[in-house]
Amino acid sequence: xxxxxxxxxxxxxxxxxxxxxxxxxxxxxxxxxxxxxxxxxxxxxxxxxxxxxxxxxxxxxxxxxxxxxxxxxxxxxxxxxxxxxxxxxxxxxxxxxxxxxxxxxxxxxxxxxxxxxxxxxxxxxxxxxxxxxxxxxxxxxxxxxxxxxxxxxxxxxxxxxxxxxxxxxxxxxxxxxxxxxxxxxxxxxxxxxxxxxxxxx
Numbered sequence: 371x372x373x374x375x376x377x378x379x380x381x382x383x384x385x386x387x388x389x390x391x392x393x394x395x396x397x398x399x400x401x402x403x404x405x406x407x408x409x410x411x412x413x414x415x416x417x418x419x420x421x422x423x424x425x426x427x428x429x430x431x432x433x434x435x436x437x438x439x440x441x442x443x444x445x446x447x448x449x450x451x452x453x454x455x456x457x458x459x460x461x462x463x464x465x466x467x468x469x470x471x472x473x474x475x476x477x478x479x480x481x482x483x484x485x486x487x488x489x490x491x492x493x494x495x496x497x498x499x500x501x502x503x504x505x506x507x508x509x510x511x512x513x514x515x516x517x518x519x520x521x522x523x524x525x526x527x528x529x530x531x532x533x534x535x536x537x538x539x540x541x542x543x544x545x546x547x548x549x550x551x552x553x554x555x556x557x558x559x560x561x562x563x564x565x566x567x568x569x570x571x
Contacts, residue, residue: 389537390537393535393536393537394535396535396536397470397529397535397536400529400530400536401476401477401478401532402477404477404478405481405530408530409478409480409481409530410480412481412523412526412527412530412531413480413481413482413483413527413530413531415523415524415527416483416495416524416527416528416530416531416533417483419495419498419499419524419527420495422450422454422495422498422499422502424499424520424524425446425447425450425498425499425502426447426450428443428446428502428517429443429444429446429447429502429506430443432446432506432510432513438509438510439510441509442505442506442509442510442513443506445505445506445509445553445554445557446501446502446503446505446506447502448505448553448557449501449502449504449505449546449549449550449553449554450498450501450502452501452549452552452553453494453497453498453500453501453545453546453549453550454494454497454498456497456545456548456549457492457493457494457497457498457542457545458488458494461491461492461541461545462488462489462490462491462492462494463489465489465491465492466489466491467489467490467491467535467538468489468490469485469486469489469490469533469534470490470532470533470534470535472485472532476532481530481531481532482531482532482533483531483532483533485532485533486533490533490534490535490538491535491537491538491541492538492539492541492542492544492545493525493528493534493538493539493541493542494542495524495525495527495528495542496521496524496525496528496534496538496539496542496543496546497542497543497545497546497549498546499520499521499524499525499546500521500525500542500543500545500546500547500550501545501546501547501549501550501553502517502521502546502550503517503518503520503521503546503550504546504547504550504551505549505550505553505554508554521543521546525539525542525543526539
């Protein structure tokens with residue numbers, strides 16, 4: 371009976387160590403896999419996603435059309451703001467996970483992008499890209515699949531280019547989804563379509 375609490379207390383740290391080891395193994399599997407046809411494209415995609423340039427460009431194009439596209443753009447930009455602030459102001463400062471180690475003798479140095487100075491967890495690029503896609507999709511369903519695929523590509527590009535662990539990207543995706551949900555709820559967007567929230571009192 372006395373051993374049981376001690377065993378349960380050891381479980382959480384052991385689980386975290388196992389998850390960290392798995393995260394490291396997945397990252398290393400990507401770093402040693404030869405993909406010359408993808409390296410250049412993913413490096414450019416990762417760089418283009420800096421400061422959410424891709425998402426802001428898409429939002430600007432959507433804003434040219436009144437109605438649903440323009441509102442979708444506004445929702446997407448708002449979601450980026452919430453996700454970016456949550457990732458960079460809260461997540462990175464609280465967790466402070468070091469960036470992945472890139473060996474000098476890396477087999478494919480041409481796929482790398484400059485290593486950011488900020489903490490690794492969570493992935494801000496992923497959080498913003500997922501937040502934009504998740505906020506725009508319900509307001510403009512035709513954009514759901516292409517923006518979702520783009521967000522996935524941005525997330526993977528951060529692992530492929532050597533600046534994030536897979537766990538950072540997963541956390542960023544969860545954070546981005548939550549940011550989009552908060553923005554959509556505040557805007558009164560329901561599954562049945564665009565409906566303003568009812569005012570009471």
